[in-house]
Each structure stands twice: as structure tokens, then as C-alpha cells.
Amino acid sequence: MPGKKASEETRREQIVAAAYAVAARTGIDGLTVRAVAERAGLSHGLVHFHFESRNRLVGALLERVLALTSVLEVSADVAGIPGTLDRFHALLRREMERLSQAPAAVRLFLEFWALGTRDPAVRARISEALEGYRAAFRVLTAEVLRAEPAAFAGVTPDGLAAVAVSF
Amino acid sequence: MPGKKASEETRREQIVAAAYAVAARTGIDGLTVRAVAERAGLSHGLVHFHFESRNRLVGALLERVLALTSVLEVSADVAGIPGTLDRFHALLRREMERLSQAPAAVRLFLEFWALGTRDPAVRARISEALEGYRAAFRVLTAEVLRAEPAAFAGVTPDGLAAVAVSF
DNA sequence: CCGGATATTGACCAGGCGTTCAATGTATTA
DNA sequence: TAATACATTGAACGCCTGGTCAATATCCGG
Numbered sequence: 597m598p599g600k601k602a603s604e605e606t607r608r609e610q611i612v613a614a615a616y617a618v619a620a621r622t623g624i625d626g627l628t629v630r631a632v633a634e635r636a637g638l639s640h641g642l643v644h645f646h647f648e649s650r651n652r653l654v655g656a657l658l659e660r661v662l663a664l665t666s667v668l669e670v671s672a673d674v675a676g677i678p679g680t681l682d683r684f685h686a687l688l689r690r691e692m693e694r695l696s697q698a699p700a701a702v703r704l705f706l707e708f709w710a711l712g713t714r715d716p717a718v719r720a721r722i723s724e725a726l727e728g729y730r731a732a733f734r735v736l737t738a739e740v741l742r743a744e745p746a747a748f749a750g751v752t753p754d755g756l757a758a759v760a761v762s763f
Numbered sequence: 764m765p766g767k768k769a770s771e772e773t774r775r776e777q778i779v780a781a782a783y784a785v786a787a788r789t790g791i792d793g794l795t796v797r798a799v800a801e802r803a804g805l806s807h808g809l810v811h812f813h814f815e816s817r818n819r820l821v822g823a824l825l826e827r828v829l830a831l832t833s834v835l836e837v838s839a840d841v842a843g844i845p846g847t848l849d850r851f852h853a854l855l856r857r858e859m860e861r862l863s864q865a866p867a868a869v870r871l872f873l874e875f876w877a878l879g880t881r882d883p884a885v886r887a888r889i890s891e892a893l894e895g896y897r898a899a900f901r902v903l904t905a906e907v908l909r910a911e912p913a914a915f916a917g918v919t920p921d922g923l924a925a926v927a928v929s930f
Numbered sequence: 931c932c933g934g935a936t937a938t939t940g941a942c943c944a945g946g947c948g949t950t951c952a953a954t955g956t957a958t959t960a
Numbered sequence: 961t962a963a964t965a966c967a968t969t970g971a972a973c974g975c976c977t978g979g980t981c982a983a984t985a986t987c988c989g990g
Binding site: 767768 | 967969
């Protein structure tokens with residue numbers, strides 16, 4: 597049963613999607629190369645062809661999870677809201693809603709966090725991603741403080757960003 | 764190299780302690796019967812003699828982790844503090860300190876929580892333990908509210924307990 | 931239509947896992 | 961001391977894992 601050829605990018609995307617589905621059900625430790633291959637309808641050898649090792653695949657999965665949980669998305673409809681404070685509140689609400697609608701991603705993030713306590717590379721990548729997330733928030737909170745100084749007397753941008761990021 | 768005999772309780776305690784040490788380093792999924800046995804200086808066969816299966820051992824480990832994280836301990840020195848509110852604050856501080864000094868236990872608790880999303884038995888046991896913890900807190904918060912109604916006008920015991928338990 | 935490049939398959943390997951169990955050691959009792 | 965009960969060991973089993981690789985299928989440019 598020979599499978600058709602596909603482009604590098606298509607296959608990688610397909611395999612990572614399968615890895616996400618498998619990990620959401622079995623956890624990161626339960627993620628096996630063979631289970632991912634079966635889910636994607638491919639042979640396990642092919643997974644090793646596109647991802648040199650299981651570790652690389654887990655790394656790609658981490659990137660997907662981070663993109664789903666720790667990338668600040670300023671969508672067009674939110675960006676169009678007039679009023680600095682209203683816009684900020686809408687963004688916060690959007691973030692909360694986005695996370696609450698992807699519980700699997702949040703759970704996997706927690707699993708990766710736990711993994712990071714044992715794996716320095718994972719820990720470093722998560723720290724970096726969170727730092728970026730925090731920095732993006734800091735830009736917005738600084739803007740809010742500039743526009744509405746009265747509403748947050750005595751609050752620093754960093755302080756507000758920390759509270760906002762901790763949900 | 765024949766090992767000496769030991770009482771049922773001694774051996775079980777010894778094995779669970781080894782399991783805790785191993786899991787703290789490698790995570791729950793990395794916990795193998797052989798690693799636990801080696802850590803305890805015993806043969807892996809003996810672990811199966813005292814714990815019918817790996818699952819039972821993990822269950823015993825969960826009990827230990829819950830005891831370290833989710834059992835409200837009202838120590839004598841705290842119980843002796845006069846003043847309901849002061850006593851409550853001291854207890855809160857003690858709980859925070861206790862948890863911050865056992866990061867491995869907290870991490871393992873999180874790992875078990877993630878495991879519980881896949882394992883109904885684990886989820887049920889954790890829910891039960893947290894319910895007990897919450898109930899113990901509720902007793903104390905009710906007492907605080909009775910003694911100092913002015914300080915918490917409009918706050919219900921359940922509400923205060925929920926906030927206190929969420930740390 | 932042919933030939934080189936590459937994507938895909940599946941058999942195979944070594945190693946680690948949980949579990950079983952016959953053999954052997956140690957403690958206890960008569 | 962002899963007999964009984966029980967704790968302990970380590971070899972063995974079947975299974976699954978991540979990884980390798982020769983064979984094969986597919987695609988694409990000449």
C-alpha cells in the first residue's frame with residue numbers, strides 16, 4: 597500500500613497535527629512515534645524521515661502548544677475598538693476566552709512545564725516564550741497607563757503586566 | 764546476596780520513599796519498578812511482592828503526595844495563638860511555607876493532576892482529597908467570620924475558603 | 931519514455947518495561 | 961533440631977519502544 601508523496605511542509609504539518617491529537621489524549625510521555633504515525637495514516641519510518649528523532653517531534657509539538665497558549669494575538673476586531681482601556685479589556689477577555697476554548701492546549705502546556713523541570717532545553721524554550729508574551733503585554737499596559745493615568749495610580753507597567761499575564 | 768527479612772509495614776514504607784525519590788527526579792511516567800527497587804537497594808521482584816502492580820505503587824505514591832500537599836495541618840504552636848484572625852493568618856502563612864519548602868511534592872501533585880485528566884481513578888482520589896482540604900478550611904473560615912464579622916462584611920465562608928485554598 | 935532524486939514502506943534490531951515464578955534464603959514455632 | 965511459613969532473589973517471558981536501513985514506489989526534469 598504505497599502512499600503518495602507530499603511536500604516537506606505538508607507532511608511535517610500533518611505529523612505535528614497527529615502528534616498534538618495523540619498527546620492530548622495520552623499525555624506527552626504517552627506519545628509514541630508509532631501512535632503518531634498511525635493517527636496520521638503513515639508508517640512510523642516516515643516520521644523518523646521527517647523528524648530525525650522523537651525528541652525533535654516533541655520539540656515541534658511544544659512550538660505548536662506555545663503558539664496556542666503563549667502568543668499574544670491582537671486580532672483586527674479588537675484592534676479596532678476605540679478607547680485605550682476598552683481595547684485593553686477586550687483583549688484580556690479575548691485571551692481568557694481563547695484559552696478556555698483550548699483546554700487541551702493548556703493542559704499540554706502544563707505538562708511541558710512539568711517536563712521543563714527535568715529538561716533544560718524545554719525549560720529554556722518555555723521561559724523564552726513567556727518572556728515574549730510578557731513583553732508584548734508590557735507594551736500594551738504601558739500604553740494604557742499613558743492614556744489613563746488616573747485609573748491606575750501607583751501601578752507600574754511591569755506590575756500590571758505581571759497580574760494580567762498570571763490570569 | 765540474600766537480604767534480611769523485614770516487616771510488611773517497614774518494607775512498604777521503604778519502597779514508597781524510594782518511589783517518591785525516583786518520581787521527584789524522573790516524573791511519574793519515568794517511574795519504573797526496577798528504578799525504585801534499585802533506589803531502595805532491593806530486587807524488583809520484591810516490589811511486586813509488596814505492591815501487586817506498578818499501578819498500586821503509583822497509588823501509594825499519590826497518597827504520599829496528597830498527604831504532603833493537601834492535608835491541612837493545624838500544628839500546636841499555631842493552635843496556641845490567641846485571637847481568631849491572627850491564628851487564621853498564621854495558619855495560612857504556615858501552609859504557604861510548608862508548600863514552598865516541598866517543591867517536589869507540589870510538582871508531583873501537578874503531575875498527578877495532569878494524569879487525572881486521563882485516569883478516572885486518579886482524578887476521583889484527587890477530587891476527594893481536595894474536597895476534604897476545602898472542608899477543613901471551611902470550618903476555620905466559618906469560625907473567623909463568626910468572631911470577626913466586621914472584617915469580612917458580605918463574605919461567605921465558602922467564598923473565603925475558596926480564595927484561601929486557591930493560594 | 932527514461933533516469934535520477936527522493937518520499938515511503940516495513941522488516942529488523944537492541945534495549946527497557948511490567949510481570950511471573952521456581953528456587954533459595956531467613957525467621958519462627960513445635 | 962526439624963518443620964513450617966514467609967520474605968527475597970533473579971532468570972525468564974512477551975510486549976512495546978525508538979531507531980536503522982535496504983527495498984520499493986512515486987515524482988519530475990530531460
